[in-house]
Amino acid sequence: xxxAKVRLYVEQPLGPGQPVPLTxxxxxxxxxxxxxxxxxxxSLFNGRDGEWRAEVAEAGKRGGTLLCKDQTAPLRLPPxxxxxxxxxxxxxxxxxxxxAAEMGAAxxxxxQTRFTNSERIRQDRLQAHAVEAAEQCGGTFVPEVADLTxxxxxxxxxxxxxxxxxxxxxxxxARAGLxxxxxxxxxxxxxxxxxxxxxxxxxxxxxxxxxxxxEEQARxxxxxxxxxxxxxxxxxxxxxxxxxxxxxxxxxxxxxx
Amino acid sequence: xxxAKVRLYVEQPLGPGQPVPLTxxxxxxxxxxxxxxxxxxxSLFNGRDGEWRAEVAEAGKRGGTLLCKDQTAPLRLPPxxxxxxxxxxxxxxxxxxxxAAEMGAAxxxxxQTRFTNSERIRQDRLQAHAVEAAEQCGGTFVPEVADLTxxxxxxxxxxxxxxxxxxxxxxxxARAGLxxxxxxxxxxxxxxxxxxxxxxxxxxxxxxxxxxxxEEQARxxxxxxxxxxxxxxxxxxxxxxxxxxxxxxxxxxxxxx
Numbered sequence: 001x002x003x004a005k006v007r008l009y010v011e012q013p014l015g016p017g018q019p020v021p022l023t024x025x026x027x028x029x030x031x032x033x034x035x036x037x038x039x040x041x042x043s044l045f046n047g048r049d050g051e052w053r054a055e056v057a058e059a060g061k062r063g064g065t066l067l068c069k070d071q072t073a074p075l076r077l078p079p080x081x082x083x084x085x086x087x088x089x090x091x092x093x094x095x096x097x098x099x100a101a102e103m104g105a106a107x108x109x110x111x112q113t114r115f116t117n118s119e120r121i122r123q124d125r126l127q128a129h130a131v132e133a134a135e136q137c138g139g140t141f142v143p144e145v146a147d148l149t150x151x152x153x154x155x156x157x158x159x160x161x162x163x164x165x166x167x168x169x170x171x172x173x174a175r176a177g178l179x180x181x182x183x184x185x186x187x188x189x190x191x192x193x194x195x196x197x198x199x200x201x202x203x204x205x206x207x208x209x210x211x212x213x214x215e216e217q218a219r220x221x222x223x224x225x226x227x228x229x230x231x232x233x234x235x236x237x238x239x240x241x242x243x244x245x246x247x248x249x250x251x252x253x254x255x256x257x
Numbered sequence: 258x259x260x261a262k263v264r265l266y267v268e269q270p271l272g273p274g275q276p277v278p279l280t281x282x283x284x285x286x287x288x289x290x291x292x293x294x295x296x297x298x299x300s301l302f303n304g305r306d307g308e309w310r311a312e313v314a315e316a317g318k319r320g321g322t323l324l325c326k327d328q329t330a331p332l333r334l335p336p337x338x339x340x341x342x343x344x345x346x347x348x349x350x351x352x353x354x355x356x357a358a359e360m361g362a363a364x365x366x367x368x369q370t371r372f373t374n375s376e377r378i379r380q381d382r383l384q385a386h387a388v389e390a391a392e393q394c395g396g397t398f399v400p401e402v403a404d405l406t407x408x409x410x411x412x413x414x415x416x417x418x419x420x421x422x423x424x425x426x427x428x429x430x431a432r433a434g435l436x437x438x439x440x441x442x443x444x445x446x447x448x449x450x451x452x453x454x455x456x457x458x459x460x461x462x463x464x465x466x467x468x469x470x471x472e473e474q475a476r477x478x479x480x481x482x483x484x485x486x487x488x489x490x491x492x493x494x495x496x497x498x499x500x501x502x503x504x505x506x507x508x509x510x511x512x513x514x
Binding site for chain 2: 076095099102103104136137138139230231232233234235236237240243244246247248250251255256
């Protein structure tokens with residue numbers, strides 16, 4: 001950890017002595033909003049080079065430069081986990097992206113399903129939410145937010161080795177756990193013990209309000225990669241389901257173990 | 258399930274043939290907003306008598322009456338789990354209450370800690386959020402939202418038999434799992450198997466931004482009921498931590514098993 005009060009995502013490479021020129025927005029935030037002066041410490045990460053302590057070398061109204069000093073944390077990649085979800089109301093979609101970044105998803109894919117209300121998303125705005133979440137939660141990695149993709153097309157080209165944890169509304173109340181369903185993994189996610197092998201590529205699929213269409217359900221059930229999982233006996237809103245599914249996956253198969 | 262398009266929480270008793278008079282707000286919602294007419298079905302629950310199918314018997318601008326027909330779901334109580342959290346910004350506090358109701362907390366207690374920003378809460382507004390969440394998620398139970406209580410006072414009278422899953426920021430990245438920490442429960446929360454005994458009274462404690470003070474931490478560590486639990490290697494916002502902790506608890510000890 002660094003003594004910096006501000007954590008900032010930048011796109012430039014980070015390394016010892018590396019100067020980091022600031023955009024106008026960044027300069028406004030650091031010098032106008034946060035009132036940092038020359039010599040003040042800032043924590044930087046770019047999603048590739050870990051976290052670095054930098055100092056303000058030049059501060060201006062429209063720009064400025066930081067100077068990278070020491071690495072304060074190595075790059076920490078999340079497991080190879082994608083989150084697929086059907087965009088819902090704006091605030092809840094923002095929330096899902098923020099939470100997925102906090103919870104350690106590697107890639108976030110908004111998908112268009114039969115019952116998805118949303119025709120389009122603002123990919124740039126969602127990506128900015130992912131950046132902000134990483135800044136806040138001390139992450140050194142920012143998940144990519146993909147453009148809205150049609151679920152059917154996505155599944156048509158689905159990689160053979162990427163399993164899908166399908167959070168299926170029809171399983172509400174059923175006894176379908178992640179572990180028994182995934183098979184091959186021992187159901188002892190929380191025990192102290194030797195590090196188990198990486199679970200390999202996975203995705204979590206969360207449905208829209210109203211669930212999946214019958215065709216979509218049948219399609220998913222036919223896919224060998226798909227692991228239907230219940231999220232308990234209550235119906236969860238999509239945003240709750242996303243956080244709950246990420247928690248289950250991370251605690252059983254991911255980097256919470 | 259009922260054919261009703263609307264689920265409504267009411268305070269009156271529910272039973273066969275039971276008339277349910279409506280408040281002005283409820284009448285406005287059912288007849289003004291949702292445009293229900295005489296004979297239309299409404300799903301009712303009151304937190305005590307399960308879910309009932311009722312029909313509109315009288316519809317007026319300022320009131321009306323529903324008539325209870327058949328029970329469509331029994332009362333389903335959540336496990337004896339409290340959620341203690343330090344209120345944060347308004348939107349995130351609302352969110353925590355909504356999620357706690359969805360995830361099956363039995364009681365929600367906003368607590369004032371050393372580093373809690375909030376001096377007061379609107380208990381009535383938070384309770385309304387819990388009701389709305391239960392209406393949306395098909396619950397038949399509504400958790401009580403308590404008034405803001407001082408954590409120190411709460412802990413001074415803490416019941417000897419109620420364990421506290423303490424989500425401790427200082428454990429970020431440590432290997433402290435719920436199961437190994439709780440002890441006595443086998444770490445196989447997701448396996449098919451005979452129903453295990455109820456875990457007894459529990460509470461989840463989520464800290465404010467900035468965490469707990471040193472005095473609070475020392476106090477919690479001294480309590481026999483306290484089980485410190487890590488929520489993975491990333492720092493989570495309080496609202497994320499609440500959903501993640503509820504997921505862990507429900508899947509390992511609660512009614513997701």
